[in-house]
Amino acid sequence: MHVSAARTDVIDRARGAFLGLAVGDALGATTEFMTPREIQAQYGVHRKMRGGGWLGLKPGQVTDDTEMSLCIARALITAKGWDLTGIADNFVAWMKGKPIDIGSTCRKGIRNYLLNGVLEAPCNEWDAGNGAVMRMAPVALFTLGDDEGLGRRALEQARLTHHHPLSDSACLCLGRMLHRALLGADAPALHELTRDLAGKHPNFRFNPYNGQASGYVVDTLRTVFHYFFTTATFEECLIAVVNQGGDADTTGAIAGMLAGAHYGRQSIPETWVRKLDGRIRREVETAAESLIRISPWWRSRIAA
Numbered sequence: 001m002h003v004s005a006a007r008t009d010v011i012d013r014a015r016g017a018f019l020g021l022a023v024g025d026a027l028g029a030t031t032e033f034m035t036p037r038e039i040q041a042q043y044g045v046h047r048k049m050r051g052g053g054w055l056g057l058k059p060g061q062v063t064d065d066t067e068m069s070l071c072i073a074r075a076l077i078t079a080k081g082w083d084l085t086g087i088a089d090n091f092v093a094w095m096k097g098k099p100i101d102i103g104s105t106c107r108k109g110i111r112n113y114l115l116n117g118v119l120e121a122p123c124n125e126w127d128a129g130n131g132a133v134m135r136m137a138p139v140a141l142f143t144l145g146d147d148e149g150l151g152r153r154a155l156e157q158a159r160l161t162h163h164h165p166l167s168d169s170a171c172l173c174l175g176r177m178l179h180r181a182l183l184g185a186d187a188p189a190l191h192e193l194t195r196d197l198a199g200k201h202p203n204f205r206f207n208p209y210n211g212q213a214s215g216y217v218v219d220t221l222r223t224v225f226h227y228f229f230t231t232a233t234f235e236e237c238l239i240a241v242v243n244q245g246g247d248a249d250t251t252g253a254i255a256g257m258l259a260g261a262h263y264g265r266q267s268i269p270e271t272w273v274r275k276l277d278g279r280i281r282r283e284v285e286t287a288a289e290s291l292i293r294i295s296p297w298w299r300s301r302i303a304a
């Protein structure tokens with residue numbers, strides 16, 4: 001059904017996905033750990049790149065969600081192929097650089113690699129956080145055109161830090177949604193994938209939406225899905241998501257990658273894009289294109 005997707009359109013959507021992730025991360029970081037009521041009292045509707053938040057960020061500053069995604073992208077682009085050790089090494093270098101923010105499960109997984117060379121965290125029934133899902137954009141771009149490859153690579157990257165059936169299934173679902181969106185699928189085709197996920201794990205049903213937006217991967221995806229499917233533009237979706245508070249930088253990052261892939265690069269408000277650090281903005285856009293150019297989809301289009 002997607003054979004006619006043009007290469008330029010796919011690159012545009014890929015840029016939208018990676019830039020959308022960074023924009024959503026920076027926008028949501030302001031309201032991370034706040035309740036909707038607190039956000040309302042302080043900002044009315046939060047819709048500007050204003051920084052601040054519990055981390056005291058500069059306007060447009062991104063956090064671990066974007067930085068860890070870039071660690072993955074750089075490893076794959078450097079290797080021009082899959083390189084799990086390269087990803088883990090980049091995580092280590094990033095952690096040693098004292099990032100502004102790092103999740104406890106991520107820290108534990110990276111330390112386990114650093115000290116013991118372990119590339120797969122032990123299965124932990126308590127660790128169903130969203131820290132692996134937030135890094136899915138580069139994996140989806142890199143594996144475009146290869147569903148089986150996505151299945152394998154999504155779990156490998158996820159389990160560097162997070163090893164839990166709900167995290168695994170969430171990563172696969174989001175990866176498949178990104179694949180479809182990159183190739184121009186409409187919202188019903190994306191919604192179908194959320195129903196597959198809920199069929200396997202009914203926890204992920206998001207209608208009715210219960211307003212929980214925590215870092216528990218089930219709450220995170222329910223929030224993203226609810227607002228993605230009840231809004232009509234990138235801007236509207238992101239504003240709704242980050243005003244729900246909770247783990248708002250991460251719900252923002254995931255909503256941003258999905259909405260960016262679906263609506264395309266041009267749909268992302270320039271007022272938001274301009275506030276990002278120029279180096280980050282250029283790197284995410286360049287990385288998005290480079291990842292598509294080494295994907296199976298691109299290679300098959302070149303060969304055809």
Ligand code: MN
Binds near residue numbers: 063101249250
């Ligand atoms: Mn973060």
Ligand code: MN
Binds near residue numbers: 032247248249250
């Ligand atoms: Mn977060």
